Amino acid sequence: MAGGAKARRLPRVVRERQMLDAAVRSFARHGYQAASMDEIAELAGVSKPLVYLYLNSKEELFTAVIRREAGALLGAVAAGVGGPEVPPDERLWAGLLAFFTYAAEHPDSWVVLSRQARTQGEPFAGEAARMRDGIVRFVAGLIGEAAAEVEGGGGITSRDVDALAQALVGAAESLAGWANETPGVTAKEAAATLMNFAWAGLGNLMKSERWSPR
Amino acid sequence: MAGGAKARRLPRVVRERQMLDAAVRSFARHGYQAASMDEIAELAGVSKPLVYLYLNSKEELFTAVIRREAGALLGAVAAGVGGPEVPPDERLWAGLLAFFTYAAEHPDSWVVLSRQARTQGEPFAGEAARMRDGIVRFVAGLIGEAAAEVEGGGGITSRDVDALAQALVGAAESLAGWANETPGVTAKEAAATLMNFAWAGLGNLMKSERWSPR
Numbered sequence: 001m002a003g004g005a006k007a008r009r010l011p012r013v014v015r016e017r018q019m020l021d022a023a024v025r026s027f028a029r030h031g032y033q034a035a036s037m038d039e040i041a042e043l044a045g046v047s048k049p050l051v052y053l054y055l056n057s058k059e060e061l062f063t064a065v066i067r068r069e070a071g072a073l074l075g076a077v078a079a080g081v082g083g084p085e086v087p088p089d090e091r092l093w094a095g096l097l098a099f100f101t102y103a104a105e106h107p108d109s110w111v112v113l114s115r116q117a118r119t120q121g122e123p124f125a126g127e128a129a130r131m132r133d134g135i136v137r138f139v140a141g142l143i144g145e146a147a148a149e150v151e152g153g154g155g156i157t158s159r160d161v162d163a164l165a166q167a168l169v170g171a172a173e174s175l176a177g178w179a180n181e182t183p184g185v186t187a188k189e190a191a192a193t194l195m196n197f198a199w200a201g202l203g204n205l206m207k208s209e210r211w212s213p214r
Numbered sequence: 215m216a217g218g219a220k221a222r223r224l225p226r227v228v229r230e231r232q233m234l235d236a237a238v239r240s241f242a243r244h245g246y247q248a249a250s251m252d253e254i255a256e257l258a259g260v261s262k263p264l265v266y267l268y269l270n271s272k273e274e275l276f277t278a279v280i281r282r283e284a285g286a287l288l289g290a291v292a293a294g295v296g297g298p299e300v301p302p303d304e305r306l307w308a309g310l311l312a313f314f315t316y317a318a319e320h321p322d323s324w325v326v327l328s329r330q331a332r333t334q335g336e337p338f339a340g341e342a343a344r345m346r347d348g349i350v351r352f353v354a355g356l357i358g359e360a361a362a363e364v365e366g367g368g369g370i371t372s373r374d375v376d377a378l379a380q381a382l383v384g385a386a387e388s389l390a391g392w393a394n395e396t397p398g399v400t401a402k403e404a405a406a407t408l409m410n411f412a413w414a415g416l417g418n419l420m421k422s423e424r425w426s427p428r
Binding site: 031033118119120121125159160162163164166167168169170171172173174175177178179182185190193194197198200 | 245247332333334335339373374376377378380381382383384385386387388389391392393396399404407408411412414
């Protein structure tokens with residue numbers, strides 16, 4: 001077959017990428033259970049046996065998708081944040097903007113990571129939890145660095161840093177879902193809302209300006 | 215049987231409560247799929263046919279559990295918040311404290327609501343989403359009231375209010391999961407962390423003190 005001969009000319013890494021791209025679309029639209037390997041093969045423009053040859057099983061394909069998409073998300077945020085020469089508030093702003101831009105430009109990827117991966121039991125939920133832990137640690141590292149730059153660190157303990165990272169990641173996840181589902185909300189608007197919410201809070205914390213009950 | 219005669223002496227509402235209590239424990243521990251009606255009946259101290267007679271099916275039992283627990287959570291937070299005569303920051307503090315106290319004192323309920331209900335497909339995910347929407351609307355109402363008390367409302371639009379409510383609810387969910395899994399973190403500590411994070415941010419927003427890139 002001409003199609004088959006043509007298909008074989010593409011390197012394996014390109015074919016795999018096409019299959020994973022197709023799988024992200026299919027899993028996001030139908031969920032893990034309902035997504036079919038037939039549709040994924042068709043979207044990727046390859047035969048179903050080739051998908052099994054390369055990715056082995058639907059389970060391994062879904063795991064590969066979770067890992068690749070989580071890596072892409074973390075990579076986008078890490079690239080956005082910039083180095084320690086940038087002031088902490090600018091780094092947070094750049095990181096939030098990169099995150100919401102990723103979620104807006106890759107809505108299928110975001111649905112798979114934030115919803116599908118967590119809701120299909122093991123081993124996917126564990127995989128998704130490990131990926132999220134990685135993002136929380138990354139954010140905790142940024143908050144910790146920001147606190148370290150302030151004299152006295154605002155009295156922020158490492159447990160405070162962990163808790164603040166959890167709060168910030170949870171806020172960003174929730175807001176990204178809302179932004180993607182609400183017509184007209186841009187990534188920049190969502191990032192600005194969370195920046196205002198988070199930085200004024202974090203910024204005050206780092207100046208030891210805590211809220212206390214009257 | 216004496217046991218049966220004794221069992222029949224309890225009013226239906228009490229029996230149902232025992233069954234729902236048992237179901238919360240069982241679903242939280244094993245998940246919806248793996249939880250068994252046998253165990254639920256045993257934990258409730260009733261026969262399995264009585265569980266089916268009262269609650270009809272495992273699906274209806276799970277739906278009843280989600281509704282009851284979500285109602286209890288929202289009720290606890292609403293009771294904690296107090297009326298509009300209380301200043302907005304005190305209301306937020308009281309609401310957060312009530313929320314984290316509920317999650318800490320009812321860890322099974324929190325696991326069912328935050329994890330199980332969302333991960334078992336329809337109709338449960340839809341039920342859980344509607345309950346979460348109710349909580350977001352409640353929080354948005356509080357933020358809107360707080361903004362309305364400030365002259366000019368800090369320039370906060372109704373879309374800002376919706377976004378801030380999503381951010382706050384997401385932060386609280388994430389932090390509650392972390393607090394329940396991290397030894398030694400009290401509800402009060404988790405509430406204080408989020409209060410400091412959120413209020414200084416919200417408080418500044420309402421004074422029109424927004425962060426902007428340099």
